[in-house]
Amino acid sequence: NAGVTQTPKFQVLKTGQSMTLQCAQDMNHNSMYWYRQDPGMGLRLIYYSASEGTTDKGEVPNGYNVSRLNKREFSLRLESAAPSQTSVYFCASSSRTSGHYEQYFGPGTRLTVT
Amino acid sequence: DAKTTQPNSMESNEEEPVHLPCNHSTISGTDYIHWYRQLPSQGPEYVIHGLTSNVNNRMASLAIAEDRKSSTLILHRATLRDAAVYYCILRDVVMGSARQLTFGSGTQLTVLP
Numbered sequence: 080n081a082g083v084t085q086t087p088k089f090q091v092l093k094t095g096q097s098m099t100l101q102c103a104q105d106m107n108h109n110s111m112y113w114y115r116q117d118p119g120m121g122l123r124l125i126y127y128s129a130s131e132g133t134t135d136k137g138e139v140p141n142g143y144n145v146s147r148l149n150k151r152e153f154s155l156r157l158e159s160a161a162p163s164q165t166s167v168y169f170c171a172s173s174s175r176t177s178g179h180y181e182q183y184f185g186p187g188t189r190l191t192v193t
Numbered sequence: 194d195a196k197t198t199q200p201n202s203m204e205s206n207e208e209e210p211v212h213l214p215c216n217h218s219t220i221s222g223t224d225y226i227h228w229y230r231q232l233p234s235q236g237p238e239y240v241i242h243g244l245t246s247n248v249n250n251r252m253a254s255l256a257i258a259e260d261r262k263s264s265t266l267i268l269h270r271a272t273l274r275d276a277a278v279y280y281c282i283l284r285d286v287v288m289g290s291a292r293q294l295t296f297g298s299g300t301q302l303t304v305l306p
Binding site: 083112114119120121122123124127137138169171180181182183184185186187 | 225227229234235236237238239242280293294295296297298299
């Protein structure tokens with residue numbers, strides 16, 4: 080099992096450019112999440128998907144869109160990148176059958192917006 | 194979500210036990226106590242969780258105060274690989290529903306050789 084994988088690992092964007100961060104999990108988990116982590120801070124939830132076909136806003140959704148493509152994949156899109164979106168982005172997943180007690184995180188995408 | 198308070202940093206010697214405290218005086222009866230850790234340049238990793246009773250797993254033990262207003266994560270024998278930021282998180286988990294994790298700033302654990 081690869082667990083949770085994220086692509087790309089690193090990305091540099093210019094202000095106003097768009098990009099999509101990809102996330103996939105091979106653990107047959109129902110729920111998936113996108114977090115961002117700014118330097119020296121804890122993670123903050125951007126969006127989550129409780130199950131295939133549903134998405135909900137988290138704490139900091141402005142400037143982002145998401146797509147739950149299927150049970151395995153959950154993508155995060157920045158339509159018009161801003162320097163304030165410079166951060167490390169983590170995708171995570173959890174299983175309803177285990178009560179969502181454990182979230183499994185990917186290795187992260189380091190995004191810099193200049 | 195109820196708030197947690199953790200020391201900003203702690204040090205430990207290698208191969209000695211480590212007790213990481215967490216205060217959560219406003220915890221509600223349905224809040225579970227979760228611990229995650231984040232090694233340098235990696236995503237967070239689940240460590241342990243509990244509700245009222247003390248819990249043990251292969252990674253650590255969780256000691257929960259009788260009034261549930263505080264808890265302690267115990268690493269029985271610290272290794273250099275345990276150097277990480279440790280997050281104590283309260284979460285009201287409803288079975289069948291995804292819930293976000295609310296991360297604070299955590300405790301940076303340094304393990305000295």
